[in-house]
Amino acid sequence: MAFDIKGILSPFKALNQMGKHPHTVKFPYEQKVTAPRYRGLHFNDLEECIGCGTCSTICQNKAIDMINIEGIDPSSGDTGLRPRVDNGRCCWCALCVEVCPTGSLSLTTDYIYVTEDADSFLWTPGVDNPDGKEKKSFVSDSEHSLLEYARIPMRELEGTERVKSFAEVVLGYSEEEARKEAERCIGCGICTDNCPVHMHIPEYINAIALGNDEDAIRIIYDNNPLGETCGKVCTRRCEEICAISKRGEPVAIRWLKRYATERAANEEMVKEIVNPTILPPNGHSVGIIGAGPSGLTAAYYLAMRGFNVDIYESKAHAGGMIMYGIPKYRLPLDSIDKQIEYMESIGVKIHYNTMVGKDVTLEELHQKHEAVFIGIGFEKPYSIGLTNEEAEGSIQAVNFLREINSDKHVEIGDKVVVIGGGNVAIDAARVSRRLGADVTILYRRRVQDMPADWEEIEGAEDEGVHIKPQAIPLELITNENGRVVAIKYANAEMVPDPKGGRPRPKIIEGDEHIIETTAVIGAIGQEADYSFISEKIKSQIEIKRGRIVVNESQQTGVEWLFAGGDIANNRADAISAIADGFRATKGIEKFILNKEN
Amino acid sequence: MADLTTKYLGLSLKNPVIASSSTLTDNIESIKNLEENGAAAVVLRSIFEEEITMEAEHVVSQAVKEGYDEGLFDYFDSRVKQQNVDDYLDLILECKRQTQIPVIGSINAMSDHEWVYFAKKMVEVGVDAIELNMFLLPSDMRRTCDENEKLYFDVVNKLLKEVDVPVTLKMSHYFSNLGMMIKKLSETGLSGLVLFNKFFAPDFDINAEKVTPTYVLSGPRDIYMSLRWIAMMSDRVDCDLAASTGVHDGAGVIKQVLAGAKAVQVASTLYKNGPEQIGVMLKELEDWMNKKGYNSLDDFRGKLSYGKVDNPSLLQRVQFMKYFGTFTNK
Numbered sequence: 001m002a003f004d005i006k007g008i009l010s011p012f013k014a015l016n017q018m019g020k021h022p023h024t025v026k027f028p029y030e031q032k033v034t035a036p037r038y039r040g041l042h043f044n045d046l047e048e049c050i051g052c053g054t055c056s057t058i059c060q061n062k063a064i065d066m067i068n069i070e071g072i073d074p075s076s077g078d079t080g081l082r083p084r085v086d087n088g089r090c091c092w093c094a095l096c097v098e099v100c101p102t103g104s105l106s107l108t109t110d111y112i113y114v115t116e117d118a119d120s121f122l123w124t125p126g127v128d129n130p131d132g133k134e135k136k137s138f139v140s141d142s143e144h145s146l147l148e149y150a151r152i153p154m155r156e157l158e159g160t161e162r163v164k165s166f167a168e169v170v171l172g173y174s175e176e177e178a179r180k181e182a183e184r185c186i187g188c189g190i191c192t193d194n195c196p197v198h199m200h201i202p203e204y205i206n207a208i209a210l211g212n213d214e215d216a217i218r219i220i221y222d223n224n225p226l227g228e229t230c231g232k233v234c235t236r237r238c239e240e241i242c243a244i245s246k247r248g249e250p251v252a253i254r255w256l257k258r259y260a261t262e263r264a265a266n267e268e269m270v271k272e273i274v275n276p277t278i279l280p281p282n283g284h285s286v287g288i289i290g291a292g293p294s295g296l297t298a299a300y301y302l303a304m305r306g307f308n309v310d311i312y313e314s315k316a317h318a319g320g321m322i323m324y325g326i327p328k329y330r331l332p333l334d335s336i337d338k339q340i341e342y343m344e345s346i347g348v349k350i351h352y353n354t355m356v357g358k359d360v361t362l363e364e365l366h367q368k369h370e371a372v373f374i375g376i377g378f379e380k381p382y383s384i385g386l387t388n389e390e391a392e393g394s395i396q397a398v399n400f401l402r403e404i405n406s407d408k409h410v411e412i413g414d415k416v417v418v419i420g421g422g423n424v425a426i427d428a429a430r431v432s433r434r435l436g437a438d439v440t441i442l443y444r445r446r447v448q449d450m451p452a453d454w455e456e457i458e459g460a461e462d463e464g465v466h467i468k469p470q471a472i473p474l475e476l477i478t479n480e481n482g483r484v485v486a487i488k489y490a491n492a493e494m495v496p497d498p499k500g501g502r503p504r505p506k507i508i509e510g511d512e513h514i515i516e517t518t519a520v521i522g523a524i525g526q527e528a529d530y531s532f533i534s535e536k537i538k539s540q541i542e543i544k545r546g547r548i549v550v551n552e553s554q555q556t557g558v559e560w561l562f563a564g565g566d567i568a569n570n571r572a573d574a575i576s577a578i579a580d581g582f583r584a585t586k587g588i589e590k591f592i593l594n595k596e597n
Numbered sequence: 598m599a600d601l602t603t604k605y606l607g608l609s610l611k612n613p614v615i616a617s618s619s620t621l622t623d624n625i626e627s628i629k630n631l632e633e634n635g636a637a638a639v640v641l642r643s644i645f646e647e648e649i650t651m652e653a654e655h656v657v658s659q660a661v662k663e664g665y666d667e668g669l670f671d672y673f674d675s676r677v678k679q680q681n682v683d684d685y686l687d688l689i690l691e692c693k694r695q696t697q698i699p700v701i702g703s704i705n706a707m708s709d710h711e712w713v714y715f716a717k718k719m720v721e722v723g724v725d726a727i728e729l730n731m732f733l734l735p736s737d738m739r740r741t742c743d744e745n746e747k748l749y750f751d752v753v754n755k756l757l758k759e760v761d762v763p764v765t766l767k768m769s770h771y772f773s774n775l776g777m778m779i780k781k782l783s784e785t786g787l788s789g790l791v792l793f794n795k796f797f798a799p800d801f802d803i804n805a806e807k808v809t810p811t812y813v814l815s816g817p818r819d820i821y822m823s824l825r826w827i828a829m830m831s832d833r834v835d836c837d838l839a840a841s842t843g844v845h846d847g848a849g850v851i852k853q854v855l856a857g858a859k860a861v862q863v864a865s866t867l868y869k870n871g872p873e874q875i876g877v878m879l880k881e882l883e884d885w886m887n888k889k890g891y892n893s894l895d896d897f898r899g900k901l902s903y904g905k906v907d908n909p910s911l912l913q914r915v916q917f918m919k920y921f922g923t924f925t926n927k
Contacts, residue, residue, distance in 0.1 A: 382672060382679060383678075383679040383682075385675050385678050385679060385682075387710070387714050387759070420671075420672065421671060422671060451666075451668025451671050474709075474710040501654075501661070524675050525672045525673070525675065525676060545656055545665075545670075546676070570660075570663070570665040570669065571666060571669075572666075572669055
């Protein structure tokens with residue numbers, strides 16, 4: 001064996017390193033610097049997290065469950081749950097972070113976790129490491145997120161084109177668009193809680209994403225027989241709290257519902273697809289006053305449960321405010337007809353042109369039916385409270401919309417002023433534009449205070465409606481023939497409400513103006529007309545702030561009398577009315593069947 | 598038998614005692630009772646714009662607390678206003694249906710246009726006259742005396758253009774030149790002026806160290822303010838004058854007619870003594886007239902007014918001087 005001098009000198013090579021900075025880290029005195037986007041222990045921003053559970057759902061190792069945390073309560077748009085990680089299962093793949101819609105979940109630079117309990121590797125990010133906020137490393141941002149935050153835009157008619165007719169403004173999703181939009185949904189179900197009806201939103205969106213449109217229709221009709229209406233005009237409280245909306249545009253739940261329900265082109269197709277299970281007649285009878293959304297919903301589900309249902313409708317067409325209050329460019333007549341015809345096809349009987357209180361009394365209905373449901377809506381307009389309000393040319397918006405929707409002519413001339421800031425005011429303004437008038441809306445507060453949907457406000461502005469905020473009407477001015485020719489208004493300043501409410505408009509003295517007009521349309525609110533209810537019954541029910549007080553089953557103080565819709569809820573929209581009708585179905589069934597037993 | 602009839606605002610009254618605006622005149626049963634006891638006319642309880650606003654605000658704040666969307670109550674004040682106006686008009690209609698005496702509507706508004714709106718609504722259902730219950734406490738440091746006074750004329754002029762029933766203004770004495778103000782207002786076309794309104798006044802609870810309301814009813818000694826000014830102005834104005842505040846008995850009525858009043862308005866004495874007090878007052882008036890040999894109110898109306906009294910300077914005197922010089926302490 002030859003002698004190798006290197007073998008002798010090699011140990012001395014270490015001397016080369018003398019005085020150099022060592023590569024080893026003197027833990028715990030020093031911390032190792034981790035790589036960019038290092039995937040260490042989880043951190044969750046408890047404030048940002050909404051408890052959607054997407055992290056838990058995506059986890060391939062079932063390492064995440066959702067738990068209650070003390071001090072975090074469920075609220076609208078927040079389940080109150082927060083993720084807990086089992087570090088014994090976690091492989092730090094970070095999928096949970098990449099799908100977190102709020103971006104609250106991240107991985108940190110921390111990588112050491114010591115526990116004496118080998119069975120417990122449970123770690124509640126954010127709770128167990130509040131300081132993790134400063135150590136975030138692998139975060140979900142728009143560059144790295146697996147979610148799609150931009151909505152598939154809805155095609156609409158151009159503003160200039162819209163005002164030429166009452167054609168539907170929204171053109172609807174194509175099949176491809178619908179599938180792509182549906183795929184944005186993460187299926188967390190947060191939306192379901194905020195929907196008054198608690199529709200099965202993730203389920204029908206998933207069905208659309210998978211191309212199973214008929215399944216989507218069946219799922220929608222499970223607890224909403226007016227799904228197509230909601231697909232067009234719902235106030236979509238679901239979208240307000242959509243998890244995706246935390247960092248992007250909410251999933252277009254309403255438009256997807258519209259897409260699905262429109263796949264059934266007529267009532268026969270609806271019936272064939274939904275194929276409802278209708279129980280044999282049970283010998284019980286229910287009367288319903290008003291064929292609006294709440295009455296129709298109650299009638300539909302009661303009829304399916306074997307009840308004999310009669311709806312008494314004062315007008316020539318069913319639908320209530322969705323028929324007579326919503327303009328046809330938002331909700332076409334064909335669509336309403338399809339939905340009503342479907343309900344009639346499963347046994348709902350509607351007695352048209354039958355006004356309770358005139359053609360038949362409430363007491364007579366009680367004699368005929370074991371329970372009666374009132375869903376008459378708010379159709380009586382508030383007086384605008386101005387001098388000359390009864391003059392020719394002064395019109396109430398609900399009357400105006402009813403006439404126009406009934407294909408009648410209303411003389412409004414070419415210069416219209418609408419008073420109000422809600423959806424009815426916007427509808428009246430946009431309809432007036434379609435009738436060829438220049439339109440100004442006078443609203444006494446700021447635009448951001450208008451109760452109307454922002455989409456409707458934008459739509460009105462696109463169509464050329466001029467909105468004059470902070471304008472308080474003072475009087476209508478008439479000509480020698482007693483016809484309205486102008487309206488006087490005063491500009492207002494907003495003053496804080498000492499009690500913490502919305503700022504109040506206060507007239508600026510002397511800042512008065514006159515607008516010449518050919519018609520003034522009042523749209524400042526409506527209430528119910530309870531004149532058909534006898535004093536005896538009225539004395540047994542409670543009417544508070546114009547609304548009938550009901551219990552959780554929509555039952556009034558009179559056990560056989562139920563109520564729903566605008567007259568009984570605090571939302572005054574179609575979906576809440578549908579929810580009332582659905583609840584009343586169960587309440588009425590329970591009341592009648594319990595009585596029988 | 599003495600003739601107690603009088604003309605006030607162009608209305609023929611069976612006597613000069615009018616039930617003034619109060620809670621006694623806010624329902625038909627009470628009004629019928631007042632008529633039965635001799636009231637020659639009633640001024641209905643005022644419709645208050647501020648009260649309507651406050652009622653609406655209360656309802657909305659309660660509703661919001663209960664989870665209602667505030668937007669649902671965006672114009673709820675209009676609904677409350679409508680309800681209040683409807684109730685008020687119903688009361689006028691009931692009065693016209695169930696009583697024979699003239700009915701005077703009363704308005705207390707905050708904004709210019711509401712005065713006209715309320716008045717026109719009342720006229721539509723047949724009110725006989727309108728009383729403006731108008732008062733601005735002159736405590737706004739940004740507003741000059743002229744600006745304050747102008748507001749009264751603006752409202753009066755605007756209203757007179759719009760309504761064709763007699764209009765009267767129940768006024769306060771808070772003016773820097775009250776005599777001139779009364780005279781100028783009388784020249785606007787108003788049919789009458791009521792001197793003076795009695796206002797809510799604050800007091801202090803010194804134990805609780807809190808602001809509290811005072812005793813709201815007037816007493817007979819409160820008559821002197823209106824007595825002086827009716828006596829001073831009745832010869833100088835272009836409209837009727839009615840006396841209010843402090844008229845509690847027949848003597849009070851007599852004094853005010855001697856000063857030149859066409860009628861008196863009473864409320865406090867009715868709260869204290871009941872509606873029957875009107876009959877008592879009328880009996881005292883009639884007895885006095887018989888004793889004095891007067892056949893009608895016109896026989897002595899204004900006899901002690903500024904223009905007719907022997908020593909008018911007494912009506913103008915404000916300093917006590919010799920009067921108190923002879924006053925001795927116990």
